Amino acid sequence: MSHAVLSSQRPSADTEATALEVRGLGKSFAIGGLFSRESVRALHGVDLTIGRGEIVALVGESGSGKSTLARCVARLERPSSGEILLDGVDVLKRDRFQASRAFRSQLQMVFQDPFGSLNPAHRVEHFLRRSLVIHRKGGSSETETQQRLEELMTTVGLQADMLNSYPHELSGGQRQRVAIARALAVEPRVILADEPTSMLDVSVRIGVLNLMRKLRDEQGISMLYITHDLASARYLADRTAVMFAGELVEEGESLDLLASPAHPYTQLLVSAVPDPARAGSYDPVRRAELRQAVMASTSCAFDSDPNQACSAEEPVRHGVGDPENRHWVRCHLYRPQAGAGGHALATEPTDNKASA
Amino acid sequence: MTVSQVSFGSHEPVLDVKNLTVKYIGDTRSTTAVDRVSFSIGTGEVFGLAGESGCGKSTIANSIMRLLKDPAKIAAGSISFGGKDVLAMSPEELRRFRWQDVAMVFQSAMNSLNPVLTIGEQIVDIFTTHAGYSRKESLRRAGQLLELVRIDPARLKSYPHQLSGGMRQRAVIAMAVALKPSLLILDEPTTALDVVVQQEIMAQIKELQRELGFSVLFITHDMSLMVELSHRMAVMYGGRIVETAKAQDVYANPRHPYTQALMGAFPPLTGPRVPLTGLPDGVKFRNIPDLTEAAPGHFVAPFGADAEAAVLEGAAR
Structure with missing residues (x-):
């Protein structure tokens, strides 16, 4: 049985064109009572670029800030600092107080839970028609709208007669396809997909990932794919960025990054993926070393980097391997600042400290 | 050799499930959630049940614990535990059994x-109610139990919200092995946890299992995790077992198209990077026949040469 190897390069020629750029994004949440001055730093200084027609995966554990990043970019949350550039325009400056309709028609989100994101009281047609009407994408006549609705259903691999179904009549995978069709209805340039497959049955997950790839290939839509599943990031995304404690620690071409992870945190994640081929490879000693390296590294593996000197204060990015892979890693010496993430990792392994 | 005779640990089965059929009886129609399922678990053996949501794997676990509530009914079959008929236990016997x-x-x-x-x-509660130890003795044992799953005994004074998800899950596992049961049922024990924590907990379960020697019924949809932990496993589809063999055999050589699709989903x-297809929308297997031995110790439900199965075979892996 022969298989075509999936292209690791996106098809479009304009590799340089940027669809979405995030610069120095930060987000703090106030905690405690009304007069409390404490806050949790969920995101800090995140720089991320997504090219036209490129799929970038953002991976990390729960609490690492990946969903906060998506919510900030989708303007569901107001970032504390930084810039969000869509096609080169800083949208935070352009529509200062809330996202404009124009912004929404450029960027759409697909959420984790297709059971919660579709109103159970409405038929599938309602969701799609609403998107078309609000963003005036339905054409000038009812016939055109109807045609567009059916087209959308076909695009996401659903039968046109399912337009009359209620969400409860659909399976999880079908619901997620409806959610994707709803996002597609406004003809966005960027789709943010926050764990779109984690609530689905295993056998239909691949189908949804394949659909996302198809949309990118056929319509050139850029995507930010947020997941905790490294294997699916490798399968779908051109590039993968790793987030830890609200900051990016490593980024690169997906195959290269997962084949040779350079940051101890990425190494930790990769080593923890269940894989029958290396069953029994779990080594508590090695694990403890990695944790130590993540939380308080005393040396950096890239201290001989001629381009960037190591620094414990600045989040220096060292290049890894062939520049072609655009693979960089944050200097190991730089320690995660107290933030939302990292607590579980810091306290999980042996819990020696008595704290009652 | 029949299906229930193949076991990895000792040949004396701890748990023997035969032809179990569970129905959910509704007003207008009833659904068969578990359909003529047979398997057995030997002493010290880890047996895995894989399948997707709705395939009946949790219903089986609840049947074994006798936790099924209306409208679920055990319509046929038997469950015996160490020679005792679980389905015939009195409430008092059940209390001890659980x-x-x-x-x-x-x-x-x-x-x-x-x-x-x-x-x-909460741990002391287990010892005082089920084992009748004094409070002081219970507290001492509770401390030991936490140490067993590498949590500082000082944490006995902590409330659940003061522990991380992984620590809470380990505390629950400690509680489950508190009375040294001979069978531990794990129903998706790590699905809500991050991979790093998941791996550590699985390693801990493995270690406990080796130390205490209990048998495990491990239920999950994650085939990779299952193959790593289990000695033997069964794959379920629509309430039926479609394939059962040593976990390594299933991994190396999945025979049923559904098993192949599940494996191909990861x-x-x-x-x-090669394209995968998973299970195409709308492909369904119906009237799954009884298992036959396809290779020594490897039992597969015949799937015939129908077109659907052929498509799947080409698509998976």
């Missing part, structure tokens, strides 16, 4: 802890 003989860790077990009681109080972490 937790002392068979303990279960539920899917979101970490949320099953009582938020207003400390971890210590993209690999190494090698070239």
Whole structure:
């Protein structure tokens, strides 16, 4: 049985064109009572670029800030600092107080839970028609709208007669396809997909990932794919960025990054993926070393980097391997600042400290 | 050799399930959630049940614990535990059977802890009610138990919300093995956890299992995790077992198209990126026949040469 190897390069020629750029994004949440001055730093200084027609995966554990990043970019949350550039325009400056309709028609989100994101009281047609009407994408006549609705259903691999179904009549995978069709209805340039497959049955997950790839290939839509599943990031995304404690620690071409992870945190994640081929490879000693390296590294593996000197204060990015892979890693010496993430990792392994 | 005779540990089965059929009886129609399922688990053996949501795997676990509630009914079959008929137990026998003989860790077990009681109080409760130890003795044993899953005994005074998800899950596992049951049922014990924590908990379960020698019924949809932990496994589809063999055999040589589809649903972490298809929408297997032995110890439900199965075979892996 022969298989075509999936292209690791996106098809479009304009590799340089940027669809979405995030610069120095930060987000703090106030905690405690009304007069409390404490806050949790969920995101800090995140720089991320997504090219036209490129799929970038953002991976990390729960609490690492990946969903906060998506919510900030989708303007569901107001970032504390930084810039969000869509096609080169800083949208935070352009529509200062809330996202404009124009912004929404450029960027759409697909959420984790297709059971919660579709109103159970409405038929599938309602969701799609609403998107078309609000963003005036339905054409000038009812016939055109109807045609567009059916087209959308076909695009996401659903039968046109399912337009009359209620969400409860659909399976999880079908619901997620409806959610994707709803996002597609406004003809966005960027789709943010926050764990779109984690609530689905295993056998239909691949189908949804394949659909996302198809949309990118056929319509050139850029995507930010947020997941905790490294294997699916490798399968779908051109590039993968790793987030830890609200900051990016490593980024690169997906195959290269997962084949040779350079940051101890990425190494930790990769080593923890269940894989029958290396069953029994779990080594508590090695694990403890990695944790130590993540939380308080005393040396950096890239201290001989001629381009960037190591620094414990600045989040220096060292290049890894062939520049072609655009693979960089944050200097190991730089320690995660107290933030939302990292607590579980810091306290999980042996819990020696008595704290009652 | 029949299916129930193949076991990995000792040949004396701890649990023997024969032709179990469970129906959910509704007003207008009833559904067969588990259909003529047979398997057995030997002493010290880890047996895995794989399948997707709705395939009946949790219903089987609940049947073994006798936790099924209306409208679910065990319509046929038998469950015997150490020679005793579980389905015929009196309420008093059941009370002893649960937790002392068979303990279960539920899917979101970490949320099953009582938020207003400390971890210590909840563990002590097990010892005083089920084993009749004094409070002081119970407290001592509770401390030992936490140490067993590498949590500082000082945490006995902590409330559940003061522990991380992984620690809570480990506390629940400690509670499950408190009375040294001979069978531990793990129903998706790590689905709510991050991979790093998941791996550590699985390693801990493996270690406990080796140390205490109990048998495990391990339920999950994650084939990779299952193959790593289980000695033997069965794949379920629509209430039927479609394939059962040693876990390594299923991994190396999945025979049923559904098993192949499940295996193909997990993209690999190494090698070239090849397209996967998973299970195409709308493909269904119906009237799954009884298992036949396809290779020594490898039982597969015949799937015939129908077109659907052929498509799947080409698509998977």
